[in-house]
Amino acid sequence: MAALQGRLAENILYFARALRTAGIPVGPGTVLDALQALSLARVVNRDDFYWTLHAVFVKRHEHTVLFDQAFKIFFRRRGYIERMIASMPPETMSGSPKAPPPGVQRMQEALFYGLDQLEQQKSEVEIDARMTVSDREVLQRKDFAQMTAAEIAAAKEAIARLTLPLDEVRTRRLVADRYGHLIDIRRTLRASMKAGGAVIDLKYLGPRVKQPPVVVLLDISGSMSEYTRLFLHFLHAVTDARKRVTTFLFGTRLTNVTRAIRQRDPDEALAACSANVADWSGGTRIASSLHVFNKQWARRVLSQGAIVLLITDGLERDADDTLAFEIDRLHRSSRRLIWLNPLLRFPAFEARAKGVQTILPHVDELRPIHNLESIAGLVRALSGAPARGYDPKLMLERVA
């Protein structure tokens, strides 16, 4: 193993670093695993080398693409992998058909050491260039500094102060509960042992309650641009307070920003979000975004009785049957679909736009979300408690 730790280890270390740059979380333990795997697998060709590293470094299906790119760029030179394989010490090759005769390895190291170092540096530079910027789309970074600083500060503070109440659903898991309805035999027996089994003091179990996951679909198209910034702050606060919140942004296409928004500092989180999203303040394609969500994400994030918050003004120009179909599917696969529409700030708002008319029959609740008060109302709604003086059903009827 000692010799293997040398140049091969160094290369794997560099490769791991490249993967990290590309966005695959790779810890030092994984590098050790990779070395162990390589020495066990007795790699003889490029494919095996690829899949061995893949087995260790990739922990999510989405990362396969990144890994593939990084691998191709990093080990692009012909013969590079073959040399790496050859550089593995003889003991790891035991049992393989051809063990290199003694001396060969030293020769190879002498011949290729400097060369590899050069290649190493070159490939690293290229990875940096290719991995950080998407050249397919011109990134249109939305500048968050559009509101006055004082306004933002006030709003942010207010949002952070909103205490998110516990929204609870019963799960099938049982916990000790004095007023439960099932007898907990294990605890009962343990308790009765205290008295030497003379007294049987019944202990009970009840269903455990937990917060259901929240899935947020936030429209970031041009017509919503004055709100998105504050909504993101709100979503950050929600994500911070609850365990399972999945956030998607959509304009012309759907982007999952859950990881970005999970960062502790709200400003950092928002910056990370804006770096991830390519279509700030563009057009809206609700139907196609929902289609992508239904097809790729719904089964992964809606399975545990999720509440869906759809934040959009519903202004979709080409609202046709597909929109109705997709919103219906979304409604059927979520426990509760809440539509948050900032346009409800106008008292005379009516469902005249075609998109609004299409979405309306398929949502459970329609709520305004244009100021702090309405956000506070939403927080109450999320808690499952009936909001005072506000009937979302009435709102549905009024605009319909």
Next chain:
Amino acid sequence: MADKTLPNSIDSTLDLLAKADYIADRSLATVLYLALRMGRPLFVEGEAGVGKTEIAKVLATTLGRRLIRLQCYEGLDVSAAVYEWNYGAQMIAIRLAEAEGEGDRARIEHDVFSERFLIKRPLLQALEPDPAGPPVLLIDEIDRADEAFEAFLLEVLADFQVTVPELGTVKALHPPIVVVTSNRTREVHDALKRRCLYHWVGYPSAERELKILRTKVPEIPKKLSEQVVAFVQALRKEDLFKSPGIAETLDWAGALTELDIIALDPATVSDTLGVLLKYQDDITRLDGTKVKALLDEVKSELRAAE
């Protein structure tokens, strides 16, 4: 099955799987081989019906090991997954002890919470020594269990041990071969995945699917098998809510063989589409004309390939 030791190379892993009619691709064999050699759990994820569960079953039969299966569901708890006390027997033991005039409470407690009254559930069974070698532990559809259970599994998968408060820690002398499967109806936590080797099982290539089909449904006519595979492969390129998996291909091939069909025609395909597609939306999307167009395309491609 003469060779029941662990495979010692990627090629022999492929052979091992092939022995039990499991046609794997090299990437799966690589990760499986590594999992076996490094003593790590294997975490396989993929769409329904691509043969994830089958991996564990095949491993158990070819290696001659016991297969212990833990099917996950919401609310799965320790008493169903790890151990439970035999309360009835414990009660009787307590009464007997009393009748015999045994007054030492600590003694009774010690006797009652001994291994004699322990009912072992899958996870504990998997840690026990087995004469045939460490068993294969299949933790099926982990995405159906809730996070609380996932957190509990961390101890089991990292150190191959569980803690029974009344008895102490039970540790496996020889760690079992663990296969964890997930349909990805939710994301499994990274902490759990980090302890495993991960593999995504995708849909097979046409070539491999044909091989699988002929292995599993040997009585199928050659021409029909080619058409079936080409049609299913074409179907997977369509914008469907749920693409058919290998299990569906095999079911469909079986159904067609039962019906004594020797070549596909649009009417037969439309009639038997329910075997392949399980969502009404998908079935309506594939109406008669669409099926005919797809089938013509597939047939002309097959003709060109000849």
